[in-house]
Amino acid sequence: MKKDIHRYEDIINMPRPVTKKHPQMARQARAIQFAPFAALTGHKERIVEAERLTTQKKELDASQQEIINRKLQQLLRNIDDCPEVTITYFIADLIKTGGKYITITGQVKKVDSCEKRIVLLNGTIVKISDICQIEILSSSNEYNG
Structure with missing residues:
Protein backbone atom coordinates (compact mmCIF):
# COMPACT_ATOMS: atom_id res chain seq x y z
CA MET A 1 0.00 0.00 0.00
CA ARG A 52 -50.50 25.45 -17.66
CA LEU A 53 -54.11 25.86 -16.58
CA THR A 54 -57.10 23.99 -17.94
CA THR A 55 -60.82 24.54 -17.47
CA GLN A 56 -63.46 21.97 -16.64
CA LYS A 57 -66.27 21.52 -19.15
CA LYS A 58 -69.50 23.22 -18.03
CA GLU A 59 -72.69 21.19 -17.99
CA LEU A 60 -75.51 23.11 -19.67
CA ASP A 61 -78.89 23.30 -18.00
CA ALA A 62 -82.10 22.45 -19.89
CA SER A 63 -82.86 26.03 -20.93
CA GLN A 64 -79.35 26.60 -22.32
CA GLN A 65 -79.55 23.32 -24.22
CA GLU A 66 -82.98 24.31 -25.60
CA ILE A 67 -81.58 27.63 -26.91
CA ILE A 68 -78.76 25.80 -28.70
CA ASN A 69 -81.18 23.23 -30.16
CA ARG A 70 -83.43 26.01 -31.49
CA LYS A 71 -80.50 27.73 -33.16
CA LEU A 72 -79.34 24.44 -34.68
CA GLN A 73 -82.83 23.97 -36.16
CA GLN A 74 -82.61 27.48 -37.64
CA LEU A 75 -79.24 26.60 -39.17
CA LEU A 76 -80.65 23.40 -40.67
CA ARG A 77 -83.56 25.30 -42.26
CA ASN A 78 -81.20 27.86 -43.81
CA ILE A 79 -78.13 25.76 -44.53
CA ASP A 80 -78.21 26.60 -48.27
CA ASP A 81 -77.41 30.25 -47.42
CA CYS A 82 -74.23 29.24 -45.51
CA PRO A 83 -75.18 31.33 -42.46
CA GLU A 84 -72.39 33.00 -40.49
CA VAL A 85 -72.15 31.98 -36.84
CA THR A 86 -70.04 32.54 -33.77
CA ILE A 87 -69.65 29.36 -31.75
CA THR A 88 -68.08 28.97 -28.33
CA TYR A 89 -67.15 25.37 -27.69
CA PHE A 90 -65.01 23.18 -25.47
CA ILE A 91 -61.85 21.42 -26.61
CA ALA A 92 -60.54 18.69 -24.32
CA ASP A 93 -56.85 18.85 -23.45
CA LEU A 94 -54.81 15.95 -24.80
CA ILE A 95 -52.50 15.78 -21.78
CA LYS A 96 -54.32 17.04 -18.68
CA THR A 97 -57.87 16.71 -17.45
CA GLY A 98 -60.12 19.54 -18.55
CA GLY A 99 -59.47 21.70 -21.58
CA LYS A 100 -60.31 25.16 -22.86
CA TYR A 101 -63.12 27.10 -24.48
CA ILE A 102 -62.61 28.51 -27.96
CA THR A 103 -64.76 31.01 -29.83
CA ILE A 104 -64.76 30.85 -33.62
CA THR A 105 -66.67 32.77 -36.28
CA GLY A 106 -67.33 31.32 -39.70
CA GLN A 107 -69.89 30.22 -42.25
CA VAL A 108 -71.70 26.93 -41.72
CA LYS A 109 -71.18 24.41 -44.51
CA LYS A 110 -73.19 21.60 -42.97
CA VAL A 111 -74.95 20.47 -39.81
CA ASP A 112 -74.33 16.74 -39.64
CA SER A 113 -77.14 15.27 -37.52
CA CYS A 114 -75.81 11.71 -37.78
CA GLU A 115 -72.31 12.57 -36.58
CA LYS A 116 -73.69 15.31 -34.29
CA ARG A 117 -71.33 18.00 -35.49
CA ILE A 118 -71.17 21.31 -37.36
CA VAL A 119 -68.77 21.73 -40.27
CA LEU A 120 -67.68 25.25 -41.18
CA LEU A 121 -66.53 26.37 -44.63
CA ASN A 122 -62.96 26.81 -43.32
CA GLY A 123 -62.86 23.11 -42.41
CA THR A 124 -63.37 23.47 -38.65
CA ILE A 125 -65.48 20.68 -37.16
CA VAL A 126 -67.33 21.32 -33.90
CA LYS A 127 -69.04 18.55 -31.96
CA ILE A 128 -72.54 19.69 -31.02
CA SER A 129 -72.14 18.24 -27.52
CA ASP A 130 -69.17 20.60 -26.94
CA ILE A 131 -71.05 23.80 -27.85
CA CYS A 132 -71.86 26.09 -24.95
CA GLN A 133 -73.04 29.09 -27.00
CA ILE A 134 -73.96 29.78 -30.59
CA GLU A 135 -74.91 33.06 -32.22
CA ILE A 136 -76.25 33.34 -35.75
CA LEU A 137 -74.77 36.49 -37.28
CA SER A 138 -76.44 36.53 -40.70
CA SER A 139 -78.53 39.68 -41.23
CA SER A 140 -81.70 37.89 -42.35
CA ASN A 141 -84.53 38.20 -39.78
CA GLU A 142 -85.21 34.51 -40.22
CA TYR A 143 -81.95 33.68 -38.40
CA ASN A 144 -82.51 35.81 -35.31
CA GLY A 145 -84.45 34.36 -32.45
Whole structure:
Protein backbone atom coordinates (compact mmCIF):
# COMPACT_ATOMS: atom_id res chain seq x y z
CA MET A 1 0.00 0.00 0.00
CA LYS A 2 2.80 2.39 0.90
CA LYS A 3 4.40 1.58 -2.41
CA ASP A 4 1.26 2.87 -4.28
CA ILE A 5 1.35 6.23 -2.49
CA HIS A 6 4.87 6.93 -3.72
CA ARG A 7 4.20 5.59 -7.18
CA TYR A 8 3.75 9.02 -8.87
CA GLU A 9 6.04 11.11 -6.68
CA ASP A 10 8.45 11.67 -9.51
CA ILE A 11 5.83 13.40 -11.74
CA ILE A 12 3.26 14.80 -9.32
CA ASN A 13 4.87 18.26 -9.03
CA MET A 14 6.00 18.61 -12.62
CA PRO A 15 4.54 21.38 -14.82
CA ARG A 16 1.90 20.49 -17.39
CA PRO A 17 3.47 19.66 -20.74
CA VAL A 18 2.84 22.27 -23.45
CA THR A 19 3.00 21.48 -27.17
CA LYS A 20 2.64 23.64 -30.24
CA LYS A 21 0.61 20.93 -31.95
CA HIS A 22 -2.12 20.99 -29.26
CA PRO A 23 -2.22 24.45 -27.62
CA GLN A 24 -3.81 24.75 -24.20
CA MET A 25 -7.49 25.69 -24.29
CA ALA A 26 -8.61 28.84 -22.46
CA ARG A 27 -10.71 28.24 -19.34
CA GLN A 28 -13.76 29.99 -20.82
CA ALA A 29 -13.59 27.81 -23.93
CA ARG A 30 -13.37 24.70 -21.75
CA ALA A 31 -16.37 25.84 -19.71
CA ILE A 32 -18.47 26.38 -22.85
CA GLN A 33 -18.07 22.69 -23.71
CA PHE A 34 -20.12 21.77 -20.66
CA ALA A 35 -22.75 24.53 -20.88
CA PRO A 36 -25.36 22.48 -22.81
CA PHE A 37 -25.32 19.76 -20.16
CA ALA A 38 -28.62 19.56 -18.29
CA ALA A 39 -28.69 17.20 -15.34
CA LEU A 40 -32.49 17.21 -15.24
CA THR A 41 -33.48 16.74 -18.87
CA GLY A 42 -37.13 17.67 -19.39
CA HIS A 43 -37.48 19.24 -15.93
CA LYS A 44 -38.19 22.74 -17.27
CA GLU A 45 -40.80 21.40 -19.71
CA ARG A 46 -42.56 19.54 -16.90
CA ILE A 47 -42.70 22.67 -14.77
CA VAL A 48 -44.18 24.67 -17.67
CA GLU A 49 -46.75 21.91 -18.27
CA ALA A 50 -47.70 21.82 -14.57
CA GLU A 51 -48.24 25.60 -14.59
CA ARG A 52 -50.50 25.45 -17.66
CA LEU A 53 -54.11 25.86 -16.58
CA THR A 54 -57.10 23.99 -17.94
CA THR A 55 -60.82 24.54 -17.47
CA GLN A 56 -63.46 21.97 -16.64
CA LYS A 57 -66.27 21.52 -19.15
CA LYS A 58 -69.50 23.22 -18.03
CA GLU A 59 -72.69 21.19 -17.99
CA LEU A 60 -75.51 23.11 -19.67
CA ASP A 61 -78.89 23.30 -18.00
CA ALA A 62 -82.10 22.45 -19.89
CA SER A 63 -82.86 26.03 -20.93
CA GLN A 64 -79.35 26.60 -22.32
CA GLN A 65 -79.55 23.32 -24.22
CA GLU A 66 -82.98 24.31 -25.60
CA ILE A 67 -81.58 27.63 -26.91
CA ILE A 68 -78.76 25.80 -28.70
CA ASN A 69 -81.18 23.23 -30.16
CA ARG A 70 -83.43 26.01 -31.49
CA LYS A 71 -80.50 27.73 -33.16
CA LEU A 72 -79.34 24.44 -34.68
CA GLN A 73 -82.83 23.97 -36.16
CA GLN A 74 -82.61 27.48 -37.64
CA LEU A 75 -79.24 26.60 -39.17
CA LEU A 76 -80.65 23.40 -40.67
CA ARG A 77 -83.56 25.30 -42.26
CA ASN A 78 -81.20 27.86 -43.81
CA ILE A 79 -78.13 25.76 -44.53
CA ASP A 80 -78.21 26.60 -48.27
CA ASP A 81 -77.41 30.25 -47.42
CA CYS A 82 -74.23 29.24 -45.51
CA PRO A 83 -75.18 31.33 -42.46
CA GLU A 84 -72.39 33.00 -40.49
CA VAL A 85 -72.15 31.98 -36.84
CA THR A 86 -70.04 32.54 -33.77
CA ILE A 87 -69.65 29.36 -31.75
CA THR A 88 -68.08 28.97 -28.33
CA TYR A 89 -67.15 25.37 -27.69
CA PHE A 90 -65.01 23.18 -25.47
CA ILE A 91 -61.85 21.42 -26.61
CA ALA A 92 -60.54 18.69 -24.32
CA ASP A 93 -56.85 18.85 -23.45
CA LEU A 94 -54.81 15.95 -24.80
CA ILE A 95 -52.50 15.78 -21.78
CA LYS A 96 -54.32 17.04 -18.68
CA THR A 97 -57.87 16.71 -17.45
CA GLY A 98 -60.12 19.54 -18.55
CA GLY A 99 -59.47 21.70 -21.58
CA LYS A 100 -60.31 25.16 -22.86
CA TYR A 101 -63.12 27.10 -24.48
CA ILE A 102 -62.61 28.51 -27.96
CA THR A 103 -64.76 31.01 -29.83
CA ILE A 104 -64.76 30.85 -33.62
CA THR A 105 -66.67 32.77 -36.28
CA GLY A 106 -67.33 31.32 -39.70
CA GLN A 107 -69.89 30.22 -42.25
CA VAL A 108 -71.70 26.93 -41.72
CA LYS A 109 -71.18 24.41 -44.51
CA LYS A 110 -73.19 21.60 -42.97
CA VAL A 111 -74.95 20.47 -39.81
CA ASP A 112 -74.33 16.74 -39.64
CA SER A 113 -77.14 15.27 -37.52
CA CYS A 114 -75.81 11.71 -37.78
CA GLU A 115 -72.31 12.57 -36.58
CA LYS A 116 -73.69 15.31 -34.29
CA ARG A 117 -71.33 18.00 -35.49
CA ILE A 118 -71.17 21.31 -37.36
CA VAL A 119 -68.77 21.73 -40.27
CA LEU A 120 -67.68 25.25 -41.18
CA LEU A 121 -66.53 26.37 -44.63
CA ASN A 122 -62.96 26.81 -43.32
CA GLY A 123 -62.86 23.11 -42.41
CA THR A 124 -63.37 23.47 -38.65
CA ILE A 125 -65.48 20.68 -37.16
CA VAL A 126 -67.33 21.32 -33.90
CA LYS A 127 -69.04 18.55 -31.96
CA ILE A 128 -72.54 19.69 -31.02
CA SER A 129 -72.14 18.24 -27.52
CA ASP A 130 -69.17 20.60 -26.94
CA ILE A 131 -71.05 23.80 -27.85
CA CYS A 132 -71.86 26.09 -24.95
CA GLN A 133 -73.04 29.09 -27.00
CA ILE A 134 -73.96 29.78 -30.59
CA GLU A 135 -74.91 33.06 -32.22
CA ILE A 136 -76.25 33.34 -35.75
CA LEU A 137 -74.77 36.49 -37.28
CA SER A 138 -76.44 36.53 -40.70
CA SER A 139 -78.53 39.68 -41.23
CA SER A 140 -81.70 37.89 -42.35
CA ASN A 141 -84.53 38.20 -39.78
CA GLU A 142 -85.21 34.51 -40.22
CA TYR A 143 -81.95 33.68 -38.40
CA ASN A 144 -82.51 35.81 -35.31
CA GLY A 145 -84.45 34.36 -32.45
